[in-house]
Amino acid sequence: MLENIRLSFIGIWSHKMRSLLTMLGIIIGIAAIIAIVSTIKGTNDQIKNQIIGSGNNAVVVQLYEGSAAIDPQYSQIPASFLPVSDDLLKQIEDLSEVDAATLIKQRNIYQGVFHGAVSLQNGLVTGIDEKYTDVYPYHAIRGRMLSGRDFDGTRKSAVLDTTAAEKLFSGQNPVGLTIEISGEPFVIVGVVQMDDAYVPDIETISDYYNYKYSSGGGGRVFIPIKTWPVIYRYDEPEMVALKASRTEAMTQAGNKTADILNNAAGISENSDTNIKYKSPDLLQQAKNLQDLSAATNRQLIWIASISLLVGGIGVMNIMLVSVSERTREIGLKKALGARKRRIMGQFLTEAAVLTSFGGILGVLLGIGLAQVVSRISETPVAISIPAIILSVLFSMGVGILFGLLPSIQAANLNPIDALRRE
Numbered sequence: 344m345l346e347n348i349r350l351s352f353i354g355i356w357s358h359k360m361r362s363l364l365t366m367l368g369i370i371i372g373i374a375a376i377i378a379i380v381s382t383i384k385g386t387n388d389q390i391k392n393q394i395i396g397s398g399n400n401a402v403v404v405q406l407y408e409g410s411a412a413i414d415p416q417y418s419q420i421p422a423s424f425l426p427v428s429d430d431l432l433k434q435i436e437d438l439s440e441v442d443a444a445t446l447i448k449q450r451n452i453y454q455g456v457f458h459g460a461v462s463l464q465n466g467l468v469t470g471i472d473e474k475y476t477d478v479y480p481y482h483a484i485r486g487r488m489l490s491g492r493d494f495d496g497t498r499k500s501a502v503l504d505t506t507a508a509e510k511l512f513s514g515q516n517p518v519g520l521t522i523e524i525s526g527e528p529f530v531i532v533g534v535v536q537m538d539d540a541y542v543p544d545i546e547t548i549s550d551y552y553n554y555k556y557s558s559g560g561g562g563r564v565f566i567p568i569k570t571w572p573v574i575y576r577y578d579e580p581e582m583v584a585l586k587a588s589r590t591e592a593m594t595q596a597g598n599k600t601a602d603i604l605n606n607a608a609g610i611s612e613n614s615d616t617n618i619k620y621k622s623p624d625l626l627q628q629a630k631n632l633q634d635l636s637a638a639t640n641r642q643l644i645w646i647a648s649i650s651l652l653v654g655g656i657g658v659m660n661i662m663l664v665s666v667s668e669r670t671r672e673i674g675l676k677k678a679l680g681a682r683k684r685r686i687m688g689q690f691l692t693e694a695a696v697l698t699s700f701g702g703i704l705g706v707l708l709g710i711g712l713a714q715v716v717s718r719i720s721e722t723p724v725a726i727s728i729p730a731i732i733l734s735v736l737f738s739m740g741v742g743i744l745f746g747l748l749p750s751i752q753a754a755n756l757n758p759i760d761a762l763r764r765e
Contacts, residue, residue, distance in 0.1 A: 366701030368654025375647035377709025465561030486533030496569030507562030597622025662749035694746025702738025
């Protein structure tokens with residue numbers, strides 16, 4: 344086998360231009376497949392990041408009316424939905440899929456937060472408790488995070504994220520200064536940002552508005568949850584924010600938490616009311632979007648695979664030429680006692696080496712092509728190691744498949760006729 348591989352490289356090197364042209368179809372086909380697969384994988388990762396976020400496995404369970412989350416500013420909440428008790432929160436924290444849980448209240452705001460004449464446009468006001476940072480990894484970059492002194496309900500303290508701080512204070516250090524929320528003064532005790540802050544992929548106007556209005560894209564203001572009744576309704580229902588033990592457990596953690604809260608409110612699957620606690624299935628949303636383009640992606644791969652077929656035909660053609668050129672060599676080997684299996688193995692190995700080398704060059708070209716496409720179209724790419732390995736193995740298989748006919752022809756040559764041929 345090693346001798347056959349050595350002879351194959353000698354044959355390829357002795358006909359460099361012909362070998363390169365023969366490999367061209369394989370190189371182009373593999374490069375196209377690697378570029379397409381890398382773009383698909385990068386796009387799928389982008390979709391997952393857009394929906395799931397920074398990878399902190401956070402899930403929010405809140406009241407829904409039908410398929411839409413209830414906005415407490417405009418909706419009447421049934422009396423059966425009482426505040427989440429410590430016992431219920433303990434049940435949620437004891438779920439195997441949950442690492443941490445916290446209660447929050449949240450409102451979208453439009454010109455509801457002011458510093459002097461400057462207002463915070465399209466941000467979020469979030470009431471939090473002392474467990475909030477167990478779910479969302481915020482840390483203070485100025486001042487401090489809300490602490491035990493703030494959570495006793497007697498201090499009107501607030502923390503801003505970096506976006507809100509910049510919009511309200513334009514680079515000035517806001518710590519110690521005052522903002523107004525619905526006309527009530529709150530003292531800024533810190534500016535925070537999330538660890539490894541997630542920057543969303545915003546490519547369309549829809550992405551922009553989804554992030555800006557639903558994710559606090561206009562900035563976040565955090566206040567102690569016990570001070571919430573000072574500025575808003577005291578009976579607003581809480582949301583439960585969870586940190587799932589792993590990404591794959593997010594859906595299950597959200598569903599189990601929703602079941603606990605609904606049971607406590609006397610809501611079952613058969614209840615007539617369409618108001619109940621729900622958790623968005625983020626993983627399913629990501630999967631649905633990924634599956635949406637799956638058919639198109641498969642078609643692109645099949646189209647790229649045509650190049651491999653063309654390349655395989657080129658390999659078969661050049662191997663037939665090689666058999667014709669080396670007829671006397673084959674006849675001499677057979678006259679000296681070489682078996683058919685040995686002759687066939689030599690030509691199959693040469694075809695496999697030729698296409699494998701082309702596959703490796705195609706992989707390198709595909710990686711480079713994926714990076715070029717990423718820069719030009721600003722589409723993310725993620726190189727798939729399994730795709731690289733499969734591509735090289737597939738190119739080797741193409742060589743063996745299309746080299747089979749020339750190898751059989753060489754092995755079946757009559758030694759006397761082969762030696763007689765000029």
